[in-house]
Amino acid sequence: MATTVTAPPVPKSPPDSPVLIDAATLSRPNRTWVPLPRWLRRLAGPALVVAVWQLLGATGNINPRVLATPAQVAQAAWELAKDGELASNLLASLQRVGSGLLIGVGLGVLLAVLAGLFRLGEELIDSTMQVVRALPVLGLLPLVIIWFGVGEEPKIALVAFAAACPVYINTYAGIRGVDNRLVESGRVVGLNRLGLIRHVILPGAVPGFLVGLRFALTSAWLVIIVAEQLNATSGIGYLMNQAQAWYRTDIIVLGLLIYGVLGLLADSLVRLLERRLLVWRRGFNGA
Template structure:
């Protein structure tokens, strides 16, 4: 009769008003915790991600418009969003904005093509070869410390006052972010992966192709993101000196007439172009790094 004695010694289960047995409170707590752990987590804001990303800029525009509408900030100091849109529409209607924008895009594209290519080639040479590291890395670190815009007078002496100095400045300023991040990514590849590749029979070219270069892609994309942003920062200054077109030139001309609406328009164009460039890099990351899943943030 041991089962009967055990049942008699066990504490009675709590009962409700209807006399039905209730599970112990600890069991209920454990059941709730287990349910919460396995239940799918939902976003607190039931909106698409692009809409949530635009919420911050839209709020800034609303505050900006309110400051101008209520006279807290004068039109001479900072034009309102409505004035900026009006100026943008007028320049678009006359075709002037498109001409300046295309000129800036051509300069940035040429400078980026040269700078990114140079930075990538030097990073591969220094990262993959010991002799290249000894000869190139220290030189690149010295050049990286030079102020890009401080080279403008020297570049003008070298290349004149045409398109060449502007493209050269962009190329010089964008090569270093690509070099530094790509070189660090190559040297940061886990040596255990290299040893594993050797174990399965990969030679030097096979290791570079299947282990080192894939491991360096994230670093290269980080450098490319900095390079795209830096290109527009350099161009906005370069186009204000010895230029006859471009967004920077347009802003410089507007300064003479105290047209803050055109100046702010130019700044917004640079910001939108920077956002588009960042979106392009994000697209590359999804294409090239689909095998790698990283932390995407909590709900």
């Protein structure tokens, strides 16, 4: 007579048990069904928007006097580039933004270091900067014109003000957010106060500074758009203001696209700095 052997039941996991994901799964490179470079796949969304925009304009669903088509914008860009007008105005905008960022970022870092490292600096600087950052940047335009006149100085001053606040806030938070256990470890290995600042605190604040720099670059381009449309004789904003009088929406859209592309390039530059300066930090890149 045959004996039937019954296998023991397999224990089931409780329904509420968490799903464990190991580190190897998180660090595994992402795979995609589209065999194209990542930067090319990221352009698919903007390319689709441009295609739909051109189609709506070509079929007459969008009035060209209200919004020019991409083809008309490209034609306007070619005409301005051929005359040299686009290059000269673009250079003027870049000089203003570069000068303002140099002043604003330097001032923001200096104030953040003083407030972050010293309690007296925090008491004197931080409360003031918290009030200043709540002020609308463009609301200061009449006052800045009274102070500096209508030349280049007020435009550079507005950019510097817009850049200093986000750099200060994020760098200060980065300094105060350094893990105290790292500071204690530095003291154990014999680092003095200057060594702790140089090798522990300031490197730990670099991620916060880079976040503030990205916000500063965005704020700088937003401010310069308005600043160049008031009492300016050059710049992309001035070019857009002149085009408004002639209902040249192609030039206006071209100016907006230039600001957007410059902002994207600036953000890409900061991302490159992050990859170079923060090689020790591996973050989650998406599943």
